[in-house]
Amino acid sequence: TWGDKKKLTINTPDNTYTTTQPAIAYDAQRNRELLFFVSDRPLNAADTTKDLNIWYGNIGADGEVASAIPADALNTDGNEASPAFYAPTQTLYFSSTGRTPNYGGYDVYEADLTNSGGWTAVKPLNRPINSGYD
Numbered sequence: 001t002w003g004d005k006k007k008l009t010i011n012t013p014d015n016t017y018t019t020t021q022p023a024i025a026y027d028a029q030r031n032r033e034l035l036f037f038v039s040d041r042p043l044n045a046a047d048t049t050k051d052l053n054i055w056y057g058n059i060g061a062d063g064e065v066a067s068a069i070p071a072d073a074l075n076t077d078g079n080e081a082s083p084a085f086y087a088p089t090q091t092l093y094f095s096s097t098g099r100t101p102n103y104g105g106y107d108v109y110e111a112d113l114t115n116s117g118g119w120t121a122v123k124p125l126n127r128p129i130n131s132g133y134d
Contacts (some may be wrong), residue, residue, distance in 0.1 A: 018040045024098050025085030111123070
């Protein structure tokens with residue numbers, strides 16, 4: 001059965017930003033669980049774009065995600081969405097409108113989590129996965 005729901009502290013207290021599309025990941029190198037999600041919150045004090053970006057945070061033993069940071073190596077000036085992590089290969093799949101090549105609208109890309117905690121170069125998935133459609 002499901003327990004009681006609880007709002008995580010990574011949500012913004014004023015509810016003026018979207019926080020959506022959660023995805024659980026297991027970082028095998030550092031033996032920890034991560035929560036990826038998409039938000040239009042500002043990346044820094046100068047950011048006023050309101051575009052969607054991928055964020056992530058460590059999931060604590062109590063299930064809480066106390067803080068989150070933007071996945072700077074993955075985010076662009078466009079929108080990022082739909083993070084999905086494949087643990088056996090430590091690969092994050094996600095969609096983006098701001099990367100090239102871009103076949104049209106949201107395309108699917110991949111990047112591997114490295115042993116140092118960074119990301120490999122982002123690569124697009126080839127046709128027919130990506131096409132001229134979102």
